[in-house]
Amino acid sequence: MGKKFLLEHVNVPGIAAYEVYRKHGGYNSVEKALKSMTRDQLIEEVKFSGLRGRGGAGFPAGMKWSFLDQKSDKPKYLVCNADESEPGTFKDRYLMERLPHLLIEGMIVSSYALGARTSFIYVRGEYMYVLRILEKAIEEAYAAGFLGKNILGTDYSLDLYVHPGAGAYICGEETALLESLEGKRGLPRLKPPFPAIAGLYASPTVVNNVETIASVPCIVNISADLYNDVGIGKSTGTKLISASGHINKPGVYEIELGIPVEEFIYSDEYCGGIWKGRKLKAVVAGGSSVPILPANLILKTAKGEPRLMTYESLADGGFATGTMLGSGGFVVMDDSTCIVRNTWTYSRFYHHESCGQCSPCREGTGWMEKVLHRIEHGHGTMKDIDLLADIARKIEGNTICPLGDAASWPVASAIRHFREEFEYHVKHPEKVVDPNHFEKEPFHSEKQHAIA
Amino acid sequence: MATVTIDGVTVEVPDGTTILNAARKIGGDLVPPAMCYYSTLKDSGGKCRVCLVKVAQGSAKDPRPMPKLMASCRTTVMDGMVVQSITSPEVLEARKSVVEFLLLNHPLDCPICDQAGECDLQNLAYKHGIAQTRYEEEKRTFEKIDIGDKIKLHMTRCILCYRCTFVANQLTDSRVHGIIGRGDASEISTYIEKAIDNDFSGNMIDVCPVGALTDKTFRFKSRVWFTKPLDAHRSCPKCSGKVVLWTKGEEVLRVSARTDEYNEVKEFICNDCRFEHKQLSDWTVEGPRHINRHSVIAQNHYEHVDLIKLKKEIERQIEFEKGKALPEPKNELSA
Numbered sequence: 001m002g003k004k005f006l007l008e009h010v011n012v013p014g015i016a017a018y019e020v021y022r023k024h025g026g027y028n029s030v031e032k033a034l035k036s037m038t039r040d041q042l043i044e045e046v047k048f049s050g051l052r053g054r055g056g057a058g059f060p061a062g063m064k065w066s067f068l069d070q071k072s073d074k075p076k077y078l079v080c081n082a083d084e085s086e087p088g089t090f091k092d093r094y095l096m097e098r099l100p101h102l103l104i105e106g107m108i109v110s111s112y113a114l115g116a117r118t119s120f121i122y123v124r125g126e127y128m129y130v131l132r133i134l135e136k137a138i139e140e141a142y143a144a145g146f147l148g149k150n151i152l153g154t155d156y157s158l159d160l161y162v163h164p165g166a167g168a169y170i171c172g173e174e175t176a177l178l179e180s181l182e183g184k185r186g187l188p189r190l191k192p193p194f195p196a197i198a199g200l201y202a203s204p205t206v207v208n209n210v211e212t213i214a215s216v217p218c219i220v221n222i223s224a225d226l227y228n229d230v231g232i233g234k235s236t237g238t239k240l241i242s243a244s245g246h247i248n249k250p251g252v253y254e255i256e257l258g259i260p261v262e263e264f265i266y267s268d269e270y271c272g273g274i275w276k277g278r279k280l281k282a283v284v285a286g287g288s289s290v291p292i293l294p295a296n297l298i299l300k301t302a303k304g305e306p307r308l309m310t311y312e313s314l315a316d317g318g319f320a321t322g323t324m325l326g327s328g329g330f331v332v333m334d335d336s337t338c339i340v341r342n343t344w345t346y347s348r349f350y351h352h353e354s355c356g357q358c359s360p361c362r363e364g365t366g367w368m369e370k371v372l373h374r375i376e377h378g379h380g381t382m383k384d385i386d387l388l389a390d391i392a393r394k395i396e397g398n399t400i401c402p403l404g405d406a407a408s409w410p411v412a413s414a415i416r417h418f419r420e421e422f423e424y425h426v427k428h429p430e431k432v433v434d435p436n437h438f439e440k441e442p443f444h445s446e447k448q449h450a451i452a
Numbered sequence: 453m454a455t456v457t458i459d460g461v462t463v464e465v466p467d468g469t470t471i472l473n474a475a476r477k478i479g480g481d482l483v484p485p486a487m488c489y490y491s492t493l494k495d496s497g498g499k500c501r502v503c504l505v506k507v508a509q510g511s512a513k514d515p516r517p518m519p520k521l522m523a524s525c526r527t528t529v530m531d532g533m534v535v536q537s538i539t540s541p542e543v544l545e546a547r548k549s550v551v552e553f554l555l556l557n558h559p560l561d562c563p564i565c566d567q568a569g570e571c572d573l574q575n576l577a578y579k580h581g582i583a584q585t586r587y588e589e590e591k592r593t594f595e596k597i598d599i600g601d602k603i604k605l606h607m608t609r610c611i612l613c614y615r616c617t618f619v620a621n622q623l624t625d626s627r628v629h630g631i632i633g634r635g636d637a638s639e640i641s642t643y644i645e646k647a648i649d650n651d652f653s654g655n656m657i658d659v660c661p662v663g664a665l666t667d668k669t670f671r672f673k674s675r676v677w678f679t680k681p682l683d684a685h686r687s688c689p690k691c692s693g694k695v696v697l698w699t700k701g702e703e704v705l706r707v708s709a710r711t712d713e714y715n716e717v718k719e720f721i722c723n724d725c726r727f728e729h730k731q732l733s734d735w736t737v738e739g740p741r742h743i744n745r746h747s748v749i750a751q752n753h754y755e756h757v758d759l760i761k762l763k764k765e766i767e768r769q770i771e772f773e774k775g776k777a778l779p780e781p782k783n784e785l786s787a
Contacts, residue, residue: 394549
């Protein structure tokens, strides 16, 4: 069994209630931080722990905190990004449902470290029931004196609010989230200025993912030293992985960063192998927007080393032969999966969720979806495959926010690794009429991607 | 002050100037095109992505290049910054692709569009675009809407530059229109059943880079290149009263605000001047309007012609054609 930092007590009955949570060591980090640590010490501690943003980009959290403009005379804000909308990712929901107090504890400690007197949790609109769980937990925390005026008799006061979004993927982008929180249309802002200088209400703001904030109490409790013992190199601590797709045991798993991908997929502790005794075809390792990898490249890097579940190892080889850990949405596909159909589904999502502010993304995502629809339904031509790759290349990097990149990466990588399959759709339109066309007769690649 | 080098030309500009404005200070071909940025509208820009430039050196202090192409209209200069506009093939390709994206769902109904001849998108496409489209699907269309009795909204032509919403925000006293919907279903719209009716709403027509918002008093009256623009003014209690009259004979077909070489209005005019004073006698005519931006309407100058200069220009052209054939226009996308 690997170490559990976040989900240690997740199976304790009634852990969502304050009393039970407190009994199992909950809110100890608040006491320790507020009574015995200064704000700078806390920031240093998080920096030293090597904790990286768990929302997708993997930016060091302590570094992000230290960028906050402390000299500003405006109030500072901490905003928790709970707008988890990446297809394939559902770890934050699990965490907030089961352990709402862990997030609140993290919010208190992090807000204290940043000097924020008001903090927000921005929950996506579809998580309305999660919002109710969180509101109940916040009420309990107020009643227990962990929120409100003069927490634990110190001179530190904090108000915590939960705010629901209205169901837009784009509001998971931090500046669009801030716009939405301010009550405006959720459109990403142009950077610079970065939120650390001018974020919510033009004040210095830090936006962190749920899992990032929930990891902070543990770092405070056990010390950064012990936290960064777990993991390999710059990938420290544990990470929640939302495993889904064609596996025997889908679900949310807390892993120690650094376990081999092969172990994660096949061991009984985690995914439990591919279902129905089929073969592994491809894996999307970090949520729908990261490049898809064929079986041979996800288990071993291009150099032949075993691939590990770390930020660095998954990114090994760049986008040519690598991918990203992203937000940890681990989607496994067996050999009955049609990659073209899967890419089309992703593309349809990004087309639907593009905010429409900047032209490459607004026009390009729809275009890609239409071309993919054509190919998947047997009306494509060989030229369309090149066209698709060209559109993806022209969206990438030319947009205001990363949604454009997120829309183009899955398409570009699918063509890069599974071009044969696209060509098959063009050459044999009669064979792809049935939507489950690879169900009965799996696609055989000459490259032999599939691994038993 | 900051010293910035754009395409090898160095210019000194005040701190906080954007790359685009620094380039405009230099002038010429290296100025990035702009479809959504508008110098007189605060917070505009950054959306169309056609003004992308490459920042090869961030500043003198931190000489690292910026990893992505930057929107020059919203990126401020730093001392010692080195920018590539037309000297970078990457930038030219990005601009070309943005033009392609903008034209994807644009109806290309220029032959029946009132904006033709003074359309920024037309000029941009002429300069950066390609002759064929690679888009085979059906284009997105919207119903035409009357917003108020003076303005027609033809949403199908819109490129969502957001300029008109900034006019609504910053010039008119009560905002009644904005953007609804998301992604490629976004549209400019008024609140339900609410027409646009206030003193400065007509400026939406001038700031619109395409034919999405057109003047209903001018629609289908004349092609713009058949009209003669005259500078004129009147004393107006609401605005500067400085306008351009677009005339045909004695008839004033249209009144618009004066725009600069980048087709941007510096002094907005009120609806009274724009729609209610369509007689030459209402105005003090100053003389012909010189249009010096790169557009078809800049071709037929009827103001005082410098014959000696003209003769020299014609001779130069003859010499040039004797020497070698004009280069073939390049219409293919570079692969």
